[in-house]
Amino acid sequence: QEAHAAELERTFIAIKPDGVQRGLISEIVSRFERKGYKLVAIKLIVPSKEFAQKHYHDLKDRPFFNGLCDFLSSGPVLAMVWEGEGVIKYGRKLIGATDPQKSEPGTIRGDLAIVVVRNIIHGSDGPETAKDEIALWFEPKELVSYTSNAEKWIY
Ligand code: RTP
Numbered sequence: 001q002e003a004h005a006a007e008l009e010r011t012f013i014a015i016k017p018d019g020v021q022r023g024l025i026s027e028i029v030s031r032f033e034r035k036g037y038k039l040v041a042i043k044l045i046v047p048s049k050e051f052a053q054k055h056y057h058d059l060k061d062r063p064f065f066n067g068l069c070d071f072l073s074s075g076p077v078l079a080m081v082w083e084g085e086g087v088i089k090y091g092r093k094l095i096g097a098t099d100p101q102k103s104e105p106g107t108i109r110g111d112l113a114i115v116v117v118r119n120i121i122h123g124s125d126g127p128e129t130a131k132d133e134i135a136l137w138f139e140p141k142e143l144v145s146y147t148s149n150a151e152k153w154i155y
Helices: 017-021 025-035 049-055 065-072 087-095 108-112 127-137
Strands: 010-015 038-045 077-083 121-123
Touching (some): 017 077, 025 077, 025 108, 049 065, 049 127
Antiparallel strands (some): 010 121
16 A cells, blocks of 8 residues: 555646647546546646747757747647656657657547647656756646545555
């Protein structure tokens, strides 16, 4: 019963403007919920272009950087923090490969997207980026710590 006592990791997940506009919020949120991960923060925001540039600063030298930042700031984004054992790596697995042409059926991008510039979702790619992205998008007080009754049946 003590398996869940270990520090549970957190990751930053965002549904991009295309996913929000297509009405895919509940579909995507439910995949993380059903897996057993716990939602600890959520908000709908339209990021400014400057904010998008901060979020994607690692990609600033890529040719698609400007278009990508225009896209992310083009409409509402659903920003979330999900918690659970291995959620950073497994969250990326649920999301699927960056290019939806290469992501497997059963993954979010594999099932719901067709092209890389409209791949509907973002997920942190490692513990460092998860930490940085959570801090960029959320204030500490927006992260909600709570016990869910399901946890003792998941861990
Ligand atoms: P993400 O950060 O959004 O989860 O995506 P990722 O790690 O799987 O992919 P990354 O290489 O970090 O690229 C970030 C986002 O940039 C867009 N992209 N556009 N035009 C292009 O060729 C191109 N390549 C990538 C995608 O929206 C990708 O998710």
